[in-house]
Amino acid sequence: MAIRLTDVANEAGVSLATASRVLNGSARKPAAEISDRVRAAAEKLGYFPNAQAQALARASTKLVGLVVRDIADPYFSTIARGVQRGLGDSGTQLLLASTDSEPEREIEAVRSFMSQRTDAIILSGSRGLSEDAALLRLIGSYQENGGQVIVIGQPLASTGGIQIDNETTSENLAEELIRSGHRRFVVLAGDENLLTSRDRAQGFLRKLKRTGLSAVGVVHGAFSREGAYMAMSDFLRGRKSEEDAQQLCVFCVSDVMALGAIRAIRESGLRVPEDIAVVGFDDIPTLEDVTPGISTARLPLEEIGRWAGEMVLSHGEARKTVVAGTPVLRESTKLHAGNR
Amino acid sequence: MAIRLTDVANEAGVSLATASRVLNGSARKPAAEISDRVRAAAEKLGYFPNAQAQALARASTKLVGLVVRDIADPYFSTIARGVQRGLGDSGTQLLLASTDSEPEREIEAVRSFMSQRTDAIILSGSRGLSEDAALLRLIGSYQENGGQVIVIGQPLASTGGIQIDNETTSENLAEELIRSGHRRFVVLAGDENLLTSRDRAQGFLRKLKRTGLSAVGVVHGAFSREGAYMAMSDFLRGRKSEEDAQQLCVFCVSDVMALGAIRAIRESGLRVPEDIAVVGFDDIPTLEDVTPGISTARLPLEEIGRWAGEMVLSHGEARKTVVAGTPVLRESTKLHAGNR
DNA sequence: CTGTTAGCGCATTCAC
DNA sequence: GTGAATGCGCTAACAG
Numbered sequence: 001m002a003i004r005l006t007d008v009a010n011e012a013g014v015s016l017a018t019a020s021r022v023l024n025g026s027a028r029k030p031a032a033e034i035s036d037r038v039r040a041a042a043e044k045l046g047y048f049p050n051a052q053a054q055a056l057a058r059a060s061t062k063l064v065g066l067v068v069r070d071i072a073d074p075y076f077s078t079i080a081r082g083v084q085r086g087l088g089d090s091g092t093q094l095l096l097a098s099t100d101s102e103p104e105r106e107i108e109a110v111r112s113f114m115s116q117r118t119d120a121i122i123l124s125g126s127r128g129l130s131e132d133a134a135l136l137r138l139i140g141s142y143q144e145n146g147g148q149v150i151v152i153g154q155p156l157a158s159t160g161g162i163q164i165d166n167e168t169t170s171e172n173l174a175e176e177l178i179r180s181g182h183r184r185f186v187v188l189a190g191d192e193n194l195l196t197s198r199d200r201a202q203g204f205l206r207k208l209k210r211t212g213l214s215a216v217g218v219v220h221g222a223f224s225r226e227g228a229y230m231a232m233s234d235f236l237r238g239r240k241s242e243e244d245a246q247q248l249c250v251f252c253v254s255d256v257m258a259l260g261a262i263r264a265i266r267e268s269g270l271r272v273p274e275d276i277a278v279v280g281f282d283d284i285p286t287l288e289d290v291t292p293g294i295s296t297a298r299l300p301l302e303e304i305g306r307w308a309g310e311m312v313l314s315h316g317e318a319r320k321t322v323v324a325g326t327p328v329l330r331e332s333t334k335l336h337a338g339n340r
Numbered sequence: 341m342a343i344r345l346t347d348v349a350n351e352a353g354v355s356l357a358t359a360s361r362v363l364n365g366s367a368r369k370p371a372a373e374i375s376d377r378v379r380a381a382a383e384k385l386g387y388f389p390n391a392q393a394q395a396l397a398r399a400s401t402k403l404v405g406l407v408v409r410d411i412a413d414p415y416f417s418t419i420a421r422g423v424q425r426g427l428g429d430s431g432t433q434l435l436l437a438s439t440d441s442e443p444e445r446e447i448e449a450v451r452s453f454m455s456q457r458t459d460a461i462i463l464s465g466s467r468g469l470s471e472d473a474a475l476l477r478l479i480g481s482y483q484e485n486g487g488q489v490i491v492i493g494q495p496l497a498s499t500g501g502i503q504i505d506n507e508t509t510s511e512n513l514a515e516e517l518i519r520s521g522h523r524r525f526v527v528l529a530g531d532e533n534l535l536t537s538r539d540r541a542q543g544f545l546r547k548l549k550r551t552g553l554s555a556v557g558v559v560h561g562a563f564s565r566e567g568a569y570m571a572m573s574d575f576l577r578g579r580k581s582e583e584d585a586q587q588l589c590v591f592c593v594s595d596v597m598a599l600g601a602i603r604a605i606r607e608s609g610l611r612v613p614e615d616i617a618v619v620g621f622d623d624i625p626t627l628e629d630v631t632p633g634i635s636t637a638r639l640p641l642e643e644i645g646r647w648a649g650e651m652v653l654s655h656g657e658a659r660k661t662v663v664a665g666t667p668v669l670r671e672s673t674k675l676h677a678g679n680r
Numbered sequence: 681c682t683g684t685t686a687g688c689g690c691a692t693t694c695a696c
Numbered sequence: 697g698t699g700a701a702t703g704c705g706c707t708a709a710c711a712g
Binding site: 002046048049050051052053055056061070071072074077078080081084091093094095096097098111112114115116117141145259262263285286288289290291302 | 342386388389390391392393395396401410411412414417418420421424431433434435436437438451452454455456457481485599602603625626628629630631642
Binding site: 017 | 688692
């Protein structure tokens with residue numbers, strides 16, 4: 001087996017307690033000469049503290065759990081990077097779980113993190129409308145036992161976190177688009193059971209209504225690239241050949257969905273933005289490499305993750321922060337003269 | 341504090357041992373009636389096994405560590421997803437560490453994983469040329485203590501893993517490009533100290549030489565999007581206005597670099613592929629959304645990750661698998677008639 | 681089949 | 697300032 005602290009103590013000719021005091025900042029400071037001997041012994045033997053044993057003896061694990069829907073999705077991987085940056089060199093390790101959008105897997109993940117006695121759990125996958133009772137109960141008991149819960153996205157009554165003001169952001173985005181001249185909108189609203197999805201669609205639609213406009217169409221589907229691809233394909237198939245109408249602008253409730261929609265538009269032989277304009281939401285890094293540049297609402301994804309990580313470290317008492325996105329209009333929503 | 345197994349045992353009126361046997365698959369099967377009572381008590385009290393204590397008492401942690409350079413890089417996040425899929429519902433949790441390409445951070449990550457007593461460590465960040473002695477020593481002692489090490493990319497003598505045959509793949513890619521009519525190549529070779537980088541560049545250059553061609557230029561830089569952007573910008577600034585020459589084809593040793601190169605090319609007012617053709621390597625998912633479609637060498641990224649995860653589960657005795665990429669020519673290397 | 685007991689490796693009180 | 701003893705929560709012999 002591996003080298004134990006006891007071995008190091010023996011090698012250095014000191015007691016277990018002293019070795020322990022030397023190898024981790026304890027209040028009591030052993031003599032310099034003794035310390036050196038212990039450190040030398042540890043080095044020589046190749047000692048590694050057993051984190052499990054430490055966790056058991058102390059009360060903390062220096063572990064934090066991050067729950068995402070899909071780590072390969074740029075939205076989540078960017079946040080994940082931020083979290084790691086936020087954790088910095090605090091020695092805190094990140095436990096990652098992906099849910100594939102399945103609520104039961106999210107519960108499973110939280111349950112597992114609870115077993116691991118993580119000091120904190122960061123929930124970044126958007127929650128559903130129905131405040132899943134089982135999840136809430138779990139979270140509650142986790143908090144009662146001293147666990148910190150940080151939610152990214154929609155706030156959860158009892159927890160701290162970074163709230164994203166999806167509704168207002170969508171309203172502002174709609175406003176900018178209208179100002180730029182767009183009038184005919186279609187909303188790819190994603191999954192109506194997800195808060196994020198719903199809030200973004202509602203905010204957008206509300207602004208339209210207030211401006212005296214109404215959406216040409218609202219299409220639901222999965223909150224993913226594939227979901228948007230299918231939704232858009234269906235929509236295109238369904239509409240009459242009204243090519244002479246004013247340019248359409250498709251608002252997708254996420255950039256990833258915008259990417260799927262564009263794919264569908266192109267496959268049906270149309271161009272973006274000449275035939276149909278497209279807007280997304282999030283401003284994922286991927287957009288930097290896509291042409292035409294896709295209009296969107298910029299969210300400081302990496303920073304959001306970093307804040308979450310920092311919150312964990314600061315043991316902040318359920319601090320809440322609200323972030324709104326900034327509309328960024330690029331080529332994908334450029335009005336095409338011939339289509340006005 | 342949290343509910344302990346002892347509490348459950350008391351509540352159920354059985355011994356600690358029995359409760360333990362019920363709540364986790366032990367060889368000995370307690371009576372059905374007793375089992376139900378224990379499970380009911382556990383449920384009622386909201387019991388969660390303390391993974392740390394279990395790990396200490398057993399010998400295994402059901403934890404595996406994954407080291408990547410940057411989790412926000414599609415290459416790594418896709419592999420990470422694969423690893424999670426490979427781990428499936430085995431109950432094994434993933435510990436994630438990012439190194440930001442700094443060797444010392446990689447060592448730090450491995451050291452931390454060793455402290456966590458992870459059952460296995462998956463190294464996916466490409467290693468440097470100099471077989472970092474410190475890292476090798478660490479890995480060695482980890483293995484001696486029963487730890488499993490799986491390397492993705494270049495093989496490491498003592499470990500199992502998925503090897504990527506970068507050289508042969510690059511040769512095949514070069515062959516396809518030549519066959520399609522290209523003759524004038526520039527190689528954005530990335531970091532010459534990284535094995536991946538070097539192998540890909542060398543394989544490509546070797547094929548050129550064997551075909552009687554030689555590269556118009558070989559430019560080094562960071563193995564990243566930014567690195568390629570800068571390298572390409574420099575190259576473009578440096579060359580004479582030889583617009584009338586035959587079309588250039590820029591081979592980037594990774595897709596992410598290709599993306600950076602394309603950005604540089606466009607900023608200098610040139611078009612891809614009309615003025616300059618570009619090829620990448622990896623076939624990251626991002627390419628699906630980029631126009632023009634970028635030619636590349638396809639690697640089954642997610643599957644590679646999945647294999648790694650499965651290797652961990654199967655406790656495979658240092659099994660090695662070799663994977664080669666498949667050349668995929670798309671629009672970014674289409675020969676432009678006017679430039680022939 | 682069930683209960684008792686002895687550690688797993690370490691932090692930490694308490695004496696010296 | 698240093699050492700001996702106790703316990704963190706759980707598993708795995710070992711008895712019964």
